[in-house]
Amino acid sequence: MITTTLCYIEKDGKYLMLHRVKKHNDINEGKWIGVGGHAENQETPEECLVREVKEETGLTLTSYRFRGLVTFISNECEPELMCVFTADGFTGELIECDEGELAWVDKEEVPELPTWEGDRVFLNLLLSGEERFFSIKLKYEGSRLVEKQVNLY
Numbered sequence: 192m193i194t195t196t197l198c199y200i201e202k203d204g205k206y207l208m209l210h211r212v213k214k215h216n217d218i219n220e221g222k223w224i225g226v227g228g229h230a231e232n233q234e235t236p237e238e239c240l241v242r243e244v245k246e247e248t249g250l251t252l253t254s255y256r257f258r259g260l261v262t263f264i265s266n267e268c269e270p271e272l273m274c275v276f277t278a279d280g281f282t283g284e285l286i287e288c289d290e291g292e293l294a295w296v297d298k299e300e301v302p303e304l305p306t307w308e309g310d311r312v313f314l315n316l317l318l319s320g321e322e323r324f325f326s327i328k329l330k331y332e333g334s335r336l337v338e339k340q341v342n343l344y
Contacts, residue, residue, distance in 0.1 A: 192270040196227040196240040205295040223304040236274040254280025259325035308336040
């Protein structure tokens with residue numbers, strides 16, 4: 192199982208979202224997601240988070256919170272354990288991202304963006320103001336979500 196991070200950076204009632212439109216053969220092509228990526232050898236989730244956000248956005252996080260875990264199971268790729276964070280403090284200026292277009296999106300508009308069906312599960316928790324830590328299991332067959340389990344702690 193691979194470990195990844197995903198971060199929703201907040202500023203002025205908006206989330207920084209990444210529209211995946213630049214990479215070829217991208218499983219996320221056309222989708223809007225947060226920023227993040229794969230953990231490297233011996234990297235903690237927090238180290239991965241800070242590095243991936245810096246690489247993809249140019250921003251250095253100064254305040255962030257570990258919000259939950261998402262276990263992705265798919266018949267098309269290796270299982271993934273994703274560590275979901277939110278952040279409300281950073282320094283630096285946005286850079287161009289080679290994976291897609293970065294945009295600040297009003298939090299009220301985020302649910303209307305084309306995302307993975309399973310992403311809506313944890314996005315709804317974050318956008319609703321849920322404070323509890325979550326653990327979610329999402330099982331896909333192709334691009335179709337066939338099972339979801341949500342636990343709040």
